[in-house]
Structure formats: C-alpha cells, structure tokens
Amino acid sequence: MAFALQKERDRILVPIDTIVSYAEVLTAEDKERFRTGFGARVIEIYQTSEGQMGSACKCVNLHINEDLVCVELYVDQGNPVTEPGRPAARMIVTNLINRAQPLTRYELNDLIVLGEPCPCGSAFRVIGRHGHALRILIDGPSTPEAQKKSGTLFSRGSRRNCRASTSKTSRCP
DSSP: OHHHHHHHHTTOSSOOOEEEEESSOOOHHHHHHHHHHHTSEEEEEEEETTEEEEEEOTTOOEEEOTTTEEEEEESSSSOBOOSTTOEESEEEEEESSOSSSOOOSEEESEEEEEOOOOTTOOOSOBEEEEEEHHHHHHHOOSSHHHHHHHGGGGOHHHHTTOEEOTTSOEEOO
16 A cells, blocks of 8 residues: 555645544554655544544644543443553543533543553643444454454454444444
8 A cells, every 4th residue: 555655646746744634543554654655744633523532742642632622531330541551441521612512421432542641741641542432343353462352253254244334333244
C-alpha cells in the first residue's frame, strides 16, 4: 500500500504537510503508511457524534479533551480505570460545551485504553488505544494474548464474512 500511496503522491501538485484523520480509528501501521506514502505528518482527532473526545498534541499523542468533555472510564460497574494499559469496559461522557443538546453521563459504545503520561507536559489523559466496541467484537481482539484468552469466539472462521452496518448491528451470512 505504501508504494501505491507514493505513486499517487507524485500526482499531487501541492505539497501535503499534514494529514488529519477525523472520526476514524487509525492504527500505528495506518499512520506510518500515510506518513511514508505522502511524506506528511499524521494527526488523529477522536470525534464522536457526542463531541470531540480527543486531539493530538505536539508529540502526536491523542489526549482526552478534558476541557470540552468529562470522560469517566470504568473497568466494570463501579471501579474506575486510573492506570495506563487497563481497558475500560464502560465510557461515560458529559459534553461540557454543547448548549443546544446537553449530554450528561451518556454511555458511549467505545472502548478506551489509557496511555502513559505524555512528554508534551499536558495534564490531560493520554488515549493509548480507542475503538468502537462493535468493531472490536466483529474483527476480534488485536493482540495475540487477547486472542488466546477469547478462545473460539474470535476464531478466523467465525468472523470471516461479517460486516458492520451503520445501525450498529452485524450481519453474518
């Protein structure tokens, strides 16, 4: 794919300085492909219908926009996620700036894993990984350790022809 992007890059007449990914989860591999393919830095914005959840800093780490939204992360019903690396099973959001349609303690169907503190100096929490719970369910766990733990639920054969629809349901033939 990087080679294909480099070929397309030669057709672009105006140099690209920055690529901004908006409301779509990018893996580290995706970011690297865009960076090398277009010769541009890649910035990710974590946007949902409920508000702008996160923005990249000068170190290109994604931080929760804690001045715009209050994000509560929980391991289970009442135990908050406080340390980096621990997946949050529940994400409760309060949009602090939407006056037209206030959302108070609204539960999103997204999963977040907090990252380590950032060298940029921001006090806002770092998002190590994020994604839609449905996408993770359909595509299966992304790490070998998680795949081992999940057993046959996420085996290749059981998810081969599944697609996610916009209505947040899945269709498997």
